[in-house]
Amino acid sequence: AITIPNNQIRITQPGNYLLRVYDERDPDNTLVQARFGAADFSATVQATVSSRTDIDSNKSHQQLDISLDTRHVNVEDPFNDIKVVITQNGRHDNETIIAVPQRILGKDIVYEHMRQLIFPAGNEYRRFDISSVNYPGTGVERMIHDASIYNAVLHTDGPRSNESYLYDQTQHGRFLVRSTDTEHPDTEADYVLTHFTLDMPPIAGYDIFIDGDITSRTFGPSSRMIYNHASGCYEQSLLLKQGAYNYQYLAVPADRTEGETAPIEGDKHQTINEYTIKVYHRPKGTRFDRLIGVTSVTSGI
CATH class of the missing domain: 2.60.40 (Immunoglobulin-like)
Structure with a gap:
């Protein structure tokens, strides 16, 4: 997925990457590493966020609605070949992965009224x-x-x-x-x-x-x-x-790996949160997830 012509790195496939720097004399010792993604944006991602959720209204949560336009992507099986990953303010601990959409409308794949789309609202940093x-x-x-x-x-x-x-x-x-x-x-x-x-x-x-x-x-x-x-x-x-x-x-x-904002910061529905939605496509017979769409939506704006 990466070629290096003339000592320049060129990414040839969309997806997730890990850049690792090490001393060639000690390749097992990582000096610096960074994760990043490269998308081809062949799918258009639209999203909205609201404090009126399926579990409360203007209280302590926020809920997203997401739709994907895949008319420029050959998606044979939307219920198995597409994966949506949602992060709130860049956090990894409460990241949500949705593998099955709520419904299909032609070339549009819709995710709404799903529990995985509801996040605690948190508070301003x-x-x-x-x-x-x-x-x-x-x-x-x-x-x-x-x-x-x-x-x-x-x-x-x-x-x-x-x-x-x-x-x-x-x-x-x-x-x-x-x-x-x-x-x-x-x-x-x-x-x-x-x-x-x-x-x-x-x-x-x-x-x-x-x-x-x-x-x-x-x-x-x-x-x-x-x-x-x-x-x-x-x-x-x-x-x-x-x-x-x-x-x-x-x-x-003690028995979990997901942090909670409620005990210290509180969950306020007015909080301005930044949600990042990434869409991955793995056609049958392939070995990696292609990053085909990325967008961000901010609550309260």
Whole structure:
């Protein structure tokens, strides 16, 4: 699926890819890797999102309706050859995969009134800015310079599940590396040890994680909040490049791998969420899924 003429990479097939960088002297040791997809957009994807869902109305969920126009794709068996993958704000833990459509209308494949299309609404992401090491930015209580590395102590967070919805134009969990202390932030932005504190009692049966691109959307030791019985708070520290960051707290039940927004952030139907819909086609007799359509839809807009 990839050719390399004249030392240039050229993708020849639509689908998912993993780019891995390693030292040729030690090929088993991965230095950097990144996942990405390439689509041919042979299928047109249309989607809408509403807070009036099949399980509640203007309360704590959002529901999508999706239709695919496949007139330019030879789909012999829509009930077995097409797969739709939906992500909310780039999260992997609550990603939905739909293998069977709700109905077929000629060349249009329709997905609606299906439980897999309903997502907890969540809340707007929290934010902080450590673009400067000389003064505290948004969300930062204080900067500490009397150490071997810069330290940023963020304002103490609290649960928002019982608070009213408050709009904030966030970037759905993304971050931007930048520095006001140099003219070349791409190469000269410094590292800052950033300290998170969540003031709430321990939640029995749950682990608490920092979610967002800030932690690569993974639940692991570095993103897990540790409860400090002396302070009565959850705490964690991350070494981050200077920049502006979005994040949220997810509560993950001990026996599951999907995070919940309700216990800490709350689920507010007004929340602005970004949904990405990817459509894969695997004709009979082929060995991989072709990415034939991609679109994004944002709630409340």
